[in-house]
Amino acid sequence: MSKVNKVSVPQQEEEQKESAPTFSVGASDSEAGSTHARRVVIECNASADELMNGAVVSLKNAQDVFKPNFNIDELDEEQQASFAKLDFNKGIVTGIKLKSVYSNCDENVTVSMNLYDNTPQITNTEGSLFTPTKTDMGIAHQSESEGFVNLVNIMPYERARPNMDCYTPENILNNRFISEYGGYTLEKLWEGIVPFKGEDYFYVQSDSVILRVISRNWEMLGINTDMEKRRENKYVKVSKDVVNNVIKQLYEQVICQIPYTTFDTLQARFSANDVSEGDYKLTAELLVEYKYPTLVDN
Numbered sequence: 001m002s003k004v005n006k007v008s009v010p011q012q013e014e015e016q017k018e019s020a021p022t023f024s025v026g027a028s029d030s031e032a033g034s035t036h037a038r039r040v041v042i043e044c045n046a047s048a049d050e051l052m053n054g055a056v057v058s059l060k061n062a063q064d065v066f067k068p069n070f071n072i073d074e075l076d077e078e079q080q081a082s083f084a085k086l087d088f089n090k091g092i093v094t095g096i097k098l099k100s101v102y103s104n105c106d107e108n109v110t111v112s113m114n115l116y117d118n119t120p121q122i123t124n125t126e127g128s129l130f131t132p133t134k135t136d137m138g139i140a141h142q143s144e145s146e147g148f149v150n151l152v153n154i155m156p157y158e159r160a161r162p163n164m165d166c167y168t169p170e171n172i173l174n175n176r177f178i179s180e181y182g183g184y185t186l187e188k189l190w191e192g193i194v195p196f197k198g199e200d201y202f203y204v205q206s207d208s209v210i211l212r213v214i215s216r217n218w219e220m221l222g223i224n225t226d227m228e229k230r231r232e233n234k235y236v237k238v239s240k241d242v243v244n245n246v247i248k249q250l251y252e253q254v255i256c257q258i259p260y261t262t263f264d265t266l267q268a269r270f271s272a273n274d275v276s277e278g279d280y281k282l283t284a285e286l287l288v289e290y291k292y293p294t295l296v297d298n
Helices: 011-018 047-051 078-085 175-182 209-216 240-253
Strands: 037-047 055-058 092-102 108-111 131-135 138-142 150-154 164-167 193-195 199-204 235-239 267-271 279-291
Touching: 037 055, 047 209, 047 267, 047 279, 092 150, 092 175, 108 279, 138 199, 150 164, 150 209, 150 279, 199 209, 199 240, 209 240, 235 240
Parallel strands: none
Antiparallel strands: 037 279, 055 267, 092 164, 092 279, 108 150, 108 267, 131 138, 193 199, 199 235
């Protein structure tokens, strides 16, 4: 973690704002040497009612589809060590292109996907697609709904389309943050921290990720953990305000901003308004580019 805002000194609020961590790394930043790609064909056979309610299509055996398509045993020792740290159940999608499309529907159909397990602040450089959606308040333009992010609008009776970029995320965290903090949850951040009722400090275990962050920012936080006496040879006494602040920033600014996609629950949704009664067939071929995050399992 690059910087942590200092707490408990109100007159330094301007300095805190300037030193807040910034994470702005492009999608070209890859993990384990390369960005992977898969072309997937998504077919939707739905009635008019199903399209108007949002027809959801699961990508069958998606977890196997997005796994590496080479024999890991044939990699050299360094590559095997790198890939051994990866969780192939998850990925970070770095780009989506529409390669081809088909529709026999007489209305616009929006294709969306549940790309994120969380709610990261991702900017799509291709522009977020806002489409009209019927709500209880009438027609409203929305770019996502119920966890599904709009990718492309299929025109009535569309049969073909040149390669079109639908999704290119701009502000993905870089590999160092993903590698170092990717395996942590809020609960894991609190592991190794011992509270004392009525006291304004915690005992923090010397190998805790929180103590590592504090050590890297000791000048700003005013705590040189290397000079602090070890309790029971493994705990460091740290102000409760400092620990709470570090955990809050690490969780909100790093962990919550890792845009994980879980492959085995990946779905697409086809939605339309005011479709004529009947049965419809829609097909979209997508090129999905992604990388595997390095996870830390403590």
